[in-house]
Every structure is written in C-alpha cells, then in structure tokens.
Amino acid sequence: MSLNTDWLNFDGGERSYRLYISRPANADTPLPVVIVIQEIWGTDAHILDLTDRFAKAGYLAVAPDLYAENGQRPDVLKEERIEQVKAFLNTLPPASWHDPIAREAALEKLPEEKREEIRSTFAELFGGLARLPERLEILQATLRFLQEYKHSRGQKVASVGYCMGGALSALLACREPSLAGAVVYYGNLPSKEQIKGIHCPVAGFFGSLDERITSQVPGFAKAMQEAGKSFTYEIYEGAHHAFFNDTRASYHVQASRDAWAKTLVFFEEVLA
Template identity: 65%
Template sequence: MSLKTEWVHFEQNGALHRMYTSRMERAKTPLPVVLVIQEIWGTDAHILDLTDRFAKAGFLAVAPDLYAVEGKRPQSMTEERIEQVKAFLETLPPPAWHDAVAREAALEQQPEKAREELHATYADVFANLKRLPQLLEKLQAAVAFLGEYELSKGQKVASTGYCIGGALSLLMASTEPRLAGSVVYYGHLLSKEQIATIQCPVLGFFGELDSKINAHLPEFIEDMKEAGKAFTFEVYEGAHHAFFNDTRGAYHVGASRDAWQKTLKFFNRILV
C-alpha cells in the first residue's frame, strides 16, 4: 500500500497557510476530500496518522496546521514544546486534564525551567479555545483552496474534528455552504442560532464520562430536531473525552472501532 504524503503551502486571502495532505499514490485524481481538523494539540503524529487512515480509505485527506502563522509555527507552539505538555498531562488522570487546581498542583512538582516552559506552552495552546473565529477562517481558506486544487477540483469536501476540532467541524457545518457533511468527536456544541444555518448532515460521537461536553448534549439534540437538521450520534458507555486518540490514556478501543466504521460509512454516503 503506497501513500503519497506531503506538506503543502498555499496562499489564500493574502495569507500563507500550511496543510498536510495524504492520498493513495495510484488513486485517480481528483478525489473527494476529508478535512481532518486537529485536536487542541495541533497536527501531531496522531492527527497525521489519522489523515493517512482516511487516505487509505480512498479519499484525499488533508489536515490544515491551524497553529502555523505565515506557514510556520511560533516558538511556544512547536511540535516539541506541545509534546512536552502532552507528556506531562499523561501523568494525570483524564478528569484532571481540565482541572486547573489539580494541574497546578502537579506542575509545582516539576523543575523550575520545565515548569515555566510547560506553563507558557499550555497557556498559548489553550488560548486557542477563545480563537475559534480565527481558526475557522483558516479552515475556510483551506476549503477555498481545495476547490481549485488539481487533486480535488470539482469534488465534495466533508470535515471531521476532534476536541477543539470537533467544535470547528460543527462551526464549518454552520458557516461553510460548500461542506457536504460534518463529523464531530466530543467537541463543544452549537447554539440554537448557529444550528439554524447548518446546511449539511452531521454525525456525532461522545464519551459517556465526558461530563463537560455532555452537559449540553440533550439541548443540542432537541434544538437540532426542532430545526429539522440531519443529526445522528452515539454516546459510548465507559468512554472519556478523547476516547478516539490511541496515543493517550483515555483511548477506548471498542468505542473507537465502532466510531471509525460509522465515520467511513458516513463519508462514503455523502462524498462518493
């Protein structure tokens, strides 16, 4: 099995963007596109591996680097610095990842230099939770580029996102009329006003133990139903937030297996 992978730089709206692309080398192009939207950790090894998995399923799979500025990562947001934060969080139980008190207590046990770097990178990475409009613009730029790109011109585009990417995948469904479908893995949900502008089918996956996201799920389900939007979803028993990430302690193999099969079935229905 031979994949053709590369990082592509492209200009859109006066800005330079960076995006990982993957496809089967012998596949006839142009191909329908799966837009893989990163977790809070960026286009790390897990996201690149996942992008390759979609490419092996017969799609042009792309993962925009939302943290790149003019095609390059800032110093505090390099892959190496983010990996340090991920390694630190893996020493904590999943519920403590978003518990500031527990996190700070664990940070105090780190050597001073490491503690300062972890603080800086953690702050910069998680500041992106408040920058969704700017990150959304980068995704929309990618869709515009893909519409004219020789490997995908004239083909449909759908998105799948994880964590912060799940929220962005939903925002794409609400704001990007060229999107054929949206998959959300445990991302923050939309308001009733945002739901009103969704123009494509949505598929969602959630972990039973992800209480922060799930607190809003019943209202979202009801609002989607009232608005007449196409929405199917699964809530997996015993699964945490980030259950699909096989590099982290929250990984849940049963939930991931089922979600992967349903995601591919969804994409084959709406893209091919």
Template identity: 65%
Template sequence: MSLQTEWIHFEQDGVKHRLYTSRLARAKTPLPVVIVIQEIWGTDAHIRDLTDRFAKAGYLAVAPDLFAVEGKRPETLTEERIEQVKAFLETLPPPAWHDAQAREAALEQQPPKAREELRATYADVFAHLKLFPQLLEKLKAAVSFLEGYALSKGQKIASTGYCMGGALSLQLASSVPNLAGSVVYYGHLLNKEQVATIECPVLGFFGELDAKINAHLPEFVSAMKEADKSFTYEVYEGAHHAFFNDTRGAYHVKASRDAWEKTLAFFKQVLV
C-alpha cells in the same frame, strides 16, 4: 499500500497557511476531500495517522495546521514543545490537568528552564480555545483552497474533528453552505442560531461518561430536529471523552471500532 504524504503551504487572501496532505499514490485525482480537524494538541502524530487512515480509504485527506502563523509554528507551539507538555500532564492525575493550583505545584518540581517552557506552551496551546473565530477562518481558507486545488478541484469536501476539532467541524458546517458533511467527535455543540445555517448532514459520536459535553446534547438534538436538519449520533456505553484517541488512556476500542465504521459509511454516502 503506498501513500503520498506532504506538508504544503498555500496563500489565501494574503495569508499563508500550512496543511498536511495524504492520498493513495496510485489514486487518480482529483479526489473527494476529508478535512481532519485537530484536537487541542495540534496536527500531531495521532492526527496525521488519522489523516493517513482516511487517505487509505480513497480520499484526499488533509489536516490544517491551526497553530501555524503565516505558515510557520511559533516557538512555543512546535510539536516538540507540545509533546513535552503532554508528557508532563501524563504524570498528573487527569483532574489536575485543568486545576491551576495542582498543575503549578507540579511545575514547581521541574527545573527552572523546563518549568518556564512548559508553562508558556501550556498557556499558548489552551489559549486557542478562545480563538475559535480565527481558527474557523483558517478552516474556511482551507476549503476555498481545496475547491481550486488540482488534486481535489470539482470534488466534494467534508470534515471530521475531535474534541476542539469536533466543535470546529460543526462550526464549519454552520459557516460553509457547500460542505458535504460534518462529523463531530465529542466536541462542544452549537446553539439554535448556528444550527439554523447548517446545510449538510451531521454525524456525532459521544462517550457516555463525558458529562460536560453530553449535558448539551439533548438541546442540540432538539434544535437540529426543530430546524429539520439531518443529525445521527451514537453515545457509547462506558466510553470517556477522547475515546477515539488510541494514544491516550481514555481509548475505548469497541466504541472506536464502531465509530470508525460509521464514519467511513457516512463519508461514502456524502462524498462519493
């Protein structure tokens, strides 16, 4: 199965953006689009692999690089630097990842240059959790570009996102009336005001052991029901946050298999 993959740059409203694209080389275009929205770690190998999986299902699959500034990654947010942070964090117990005191104690054991680079990249990566309005604008720019792009012009567009990207997939649904569908994997959920502006069907996947996210699920379910919005979801027994990421210890194969099948069925329904 031959894929055509490439990074492309486009300009929208005077701002340059960067986008990973993947499609079957022999597929006739234009194609319906699946926008794959990154976790906090960016458009890394895992996100590009997911994008390729959607391309193999017959879509133009794209992953916007939300860390790019004017189409280019800042030095602290290059993929190499982010991979170094991920490798460092994997040496710590998960509770220490967001424990500043424990993390700093571990950083002090690193050589000075590595310590400062790790600290700077960690800070810049997680600063994006407070930049959702700017990240959402980048996603909306991608939608506008894809609406006129030769390989997708005139076709429907839907989104899927993971963790931070899951939250952004929902926010995109709340902000873009013509989005065909939105999938959220264990992302922060919306309030009633944001729910009111959703026009497309929404599909959600959550891990039973992901207490922080799941605490808001009943309120979101109620808000979607009261607003007469389409929302179906699964909560997988024994699954943690990030259960779909097969590069992390939280990976749950049974939950992931079921979620993948349901995601493809959802996109077939809303896009084709």
C-alpha cells in the same frame, strides 16, 4: 496501500497556510476530500495517522495546521513544546489538568527553564480555545483552496474533528453551505441560533462519561430536528472524552471500532 503524503503551504490572500496532505498514490483523478481537524495538541502523530487512514479509505485527506502563522509555528507552539506539555500532564491524574494548585505543585518539582516552557505553552494551548473564530477562518481558507486544488477540484468536501476540532467541524458546517457533511467527535456543539446556517448532514460520536460535552447532545438533537436538519449520533457507554485517541489512556477500543465504521459509512453517503 501506498500513499503520497506531503506538507504544503498555500497562499490564502493576506496570509499563507500550512496543511498535511495524504492521498492514495495510484489515484490519478481528483478525489472527494476529508478535512481532518486537530485536537488541542495540534497536527501531532495521532492526527497525521488519522489523516493517512482516511486517505487509505480512498479520499484526499488534509489536516490544516491551525497553529501555523504564515506557514510556520511560533516557538511557543512548536511540536516539541506541545509534546513537553503532554508528557507533563500525563504524569498527573486527569482531574488535576485544570486544577491550578495541583498543576503548580507538580511544576515546582521541575527545573526552572522547563517549568516556564510548560507554563507558557500550556497557557497558549488552553487560552487558544478563545480563538476558535481565527481557527475557523483557517478552515474556510482551506476549503476555498481545495475547491481549486488539482487533486480535489470539482469534488465534494466534508470535515471530521476531534475535541476542539470537533467543535470546529460543526462550526464549519454552520458557516459553509458548500460543505457536504460534518463529523463531530466529542466537541462542543453549536447553539440553536447557529443551527440555521447548517445545510449538510452532521454526525456525532460521544462518550457517556464525558458529561460536559455529552450533556449538550439532547438539546442539539432536538434543535436540529425542529429545524428539519439531519443529525445522527452515538453515545458510547463507559467511554471517556478522547475515546478515539489510541495514544492516550482514555482510548476505548470497542467505541472506536464502531465509530470508525460509522464514520466511513457517513462519508460514503455524503461524498458520493
């Protein structure tokens, strides 16, 4: 399928925002929207590929760049710096990623300039998890933009997020009554107190080996049921965190195939 793709900056009032947009080239009418919310690695090749995949399914798909400030990324979070961190971490066992001693021992083997760049970008990426409220504001601004954008005006909007983006997809549902649906891939789930703000169906996809995240699912499912809200989910046996990311060793093809099919069915239902 031929797609029209572009990076677009839009004015959100006090600041401007940057997002990747993809849509079927021959679709002339406004389309329902899927907001694709990034992993901690930003709007990288994997996220852009997923955005195009949702566009090929017949949606206007957008991926907001949550690291852009007034339409441009700071040096510490530019794509090449993040790729440098990813390449470094891929040389370590996953258990060492958040082990400061093991990480520093590996860093000490690198040239000083490269070592300092990796340290600063790593700190900015993983320290940025404390800034989820700021990221959520970007998503809310994106939602307001899409409500008036010529290719989506008058259409329903749903979200899907991965890892950090999965948590943000659920939080967007807690904050925005107009959201038609939210999909969470291996992201932290909202608290019982936050659930009262959810007005749309939520779907979740998790790996059985991702215990820190997946252990939250039963409590969230129970709280959603007690609140009379819709939550469907799958926990894939033998799948790790980030099982859907086909650029990483954690990729699980069977779980990904099933989750992709169920995600498209979910969007067909909530965006109809």
